[in-house]
Amino acid sequence: MTTADGPVPRKAGARSIAIVGVGKIARDQHIPTIATGEDFALLAAASRNAVVGDVECFETLEALLAARPDVECVSLCTPPQVRYADARRALEAGRHVMLEKPPGATLAEVQDLAALAGAQGVTLFATWHSRHAAAVEAAKAWLAAREVRGVEITWKEDVRRWHPGQEWIWEPGAMGVFDPGINALSILTAIHPRRLHLASADLYFPENRGTPIAADLAFHDPAGHPATAAFDWRQEGDQTWTIRFDTDAGEALLSDGGARFTAGGETVFAGPDHEYAGLYARFAELIAAGASEVDLSPMIHVADAFTLGRRIVVDPFHF
Numbered sequence: 001m002t003t004a005d006g007p008v009p010r011k012a013g014a015r016s017i018a019i020v021g022v023g024k025i026a027r028d029q030h031i032p033t034i035a036t037g038e039d040f041a042l043l044a045a046a047s048r049n050a051v052v053g054d055v056e057c058f059e060t061l062e063a064l065l066a067a068r069p070d071v072e073c074v075s076l077c078t079p080p081q082v083r084y085a086d087a088r089r090a091l092e093a094g095r096h097v098m099l100e101k102p103p104g105a106t107l108a109e110v111q112d113l114a115a116l117a118g119a120q121g122v123t124l125f126a127t128w129h130s131r132h133a134a135a136v137e138a139a140k141a142w143l144a145a146r147e148v149r150g151v152e153i154t155w156k157e158d159v160r161r162w163h164p165g166q167e168w169i170w171e172p173g174a175m176g177v178f179d180p181g182i183n184a185l186s187i188l189t190a191i192h193p194r195r196l197h198l199a200s201a202d203l204y205f206p207e208n209r210g211t212p213i214a215a216d217l218a219f220h221d222p223a224g225h226p227a228t229a230a231f232d233w234r235q236e237g238d239q240t241w242t243i244r245f246d247t248d249a250g251e252a253l254l255s256d257g258g259a260r261f262t263a264g265g266e267t268v269f270a271g272p273d274h275e276y277a278g279l280y281a282r283f284a285e286l287i288a289a290g291a292s293e294v295d296l297s298p299m300i301h302v303a304d305a306f307t308l309g310r311r312i313v314v315d316p317f318h319f
Contacts, residue, residue: 014041015096015287018071020061020086021078022050024166025100029129030077033276039284044068061086065093073287076100081173084109087124091116096123098283102182102299103127105173114294124292125283128186132278133258134271140191142252142261142268143245148193150246151219151227155184157241159213159233165319169211176211178302181231185298187243187258188229194221198301201309206317213317217305 017040019026031052034042045052046061058064064071074090075098076083084104090097091113103126104110110126117124130136157180163169169179188196196219204214213234219227241257252263260270286293 011038011041014039015073015284016041016043016071017073017075018042018044018046018061018064018068019052020046020064020074020076020090021100022047022052022057023077024163026077029276030075033280034075037277037280039280040073043071061089065089065095072096073098073283079168079174080105081168081171084113087113088116091120091122091124094120094122096125096283096287098125098279099127101126101128101186102175102179102302103294103296107296107299107303110294110296110299114292117292121290123283123287123290124294125279125286126294126296127279127283128183128190128295128298129275129279130183130186130258131190132275132282133187134274135254135261135269136187136191136258138269139252139254139258139261142263143191143247144193146193146252147248148221148245149225149248151188151192151225152244152246153184153188153227153229153231154240154242154244155181155229156232156235157239158236159317160319161239170206170209170317172210174211175302176205176209177213177215177231177233178211178305180233181215181229182298182302183257184229184231184241184243185301187254188227189295189297189301191254192221192227194223194225196221196227196301198304198308201305202312203305203309204312204314206315207313208316208318212309213314215305215309217301219301 034040044056046058046064051057073096077100080102199220200218202216203212205212214232217229243254245252250264254261261268
C-alpha cells in the first residue's frame with residue numbers, strides 16, 4: 001500500500017482507516033499524519049475524482065463499506081454540506097467516525113449523528129484541529145488563574161492561498177469566512193475561563209457569493225466583559241491569527257494560530273505544528289475508551305452570528 005508520497009507499511013497494532021473526500025485538506029494534513037503516526041493504517045479511500053497512490057479507492061463510501069468490512073474507522077474530509085449522509089452510512093455500518101471541522105452543515109444533523117453513534121456503540125469524534133495547536137493548553141492553564149477582562153480576536157487570511165479555486169466554500173452550509181474563523185472560536189471556547197455569548201455581528205457578503213467574506217463579532221461574558229472577533233478572507237501578505245487577552249496580570253497573546261503564547265511580552269510556550277497528529281491520537285484514545293467527543297460550542301457561535309448578523313453587501317469576489 002502506498003500514498004502519493006511513497007510506501008506506507010501496515011503498522012502493527014494500528015487500526016484500519018479510510019479517508020473519504022480526497023481534497024486539499026486530506027492531502028495536506030490527514031494522509032501524511034496517518035502515514036507517520038502509529039495509531040492508524042490507511043487501507044482505502046473514497047472520492048469522486050481523486051485517488052490516493054495504490055490504496056484501494058472507491059467512488060462512493062457506500063461502495064467502500066460494502067467491499068471493505070476490514071476498515072474499522074472512517075475519516076470524513078468532504079465539504080460539510082454533503083458529510084451527513086456519509087457519516088450516517090459509516091455509523092450504521094458500525095464504523096468509528098472522525099469529522100473534519102466544521103462537523104456538519106447544521107447543529108441538528110450533528111446532534112443526530114451523536115445520538116446514532118451512541119445507539120450503535122461506536123465513536124464519533126467532531127474535531128477542532130486548532131485546539132491541538134502547540135500553545136493552546138499552556139494558554140488555558142495560564143488564563144485559568146487570572147481574571148480575563150477582555151478578548152480581541154484577529155483572524156485574517158487570504159482565501160486564494162488556502163482555498164484556491166474551491167467554489168464550495170461560497171455555498172450555504174460551508175460558512176464562508178467562518179471556515180477559518182471557527183478555528184479561533186474553537187480555541188476561545190476551549191480556553192476562556194467563562195462562557196461567552198454573541199451579542200451582535202456584522203457579516204460582509206460579496207454581492208456574487210452566498211457566504212460572507214468577512215465578519216465582525218461582539219461577545220459578552222456573564223460578568224459583562226467584552227470580547228470581539230474580526231474575521232477577514234481578503235488579507236494578502238502576512239497572515240494574522242491572534243487572540244489577545246486583557247487580564248488582571250496584564251496582556252497576553254496567543255499567536256500564529258495557537259502555536260505561541262506570550263504574557264507580559266515574555267514567551268510562555270511555543271512549539272511546532274502538531275495539530276493533526278493530536279487529532280488522530282485523540283481519536284485513538286476515544287475509540288479505546290468506547291467514548292465520543294462532540295463539542296458544538298464553536299458552531300453555536302457561528303449559528304448565532306447568522307441569526308443575529310447584519311448583512312452588508314461588498315464588492316464581488318472572483319478567484
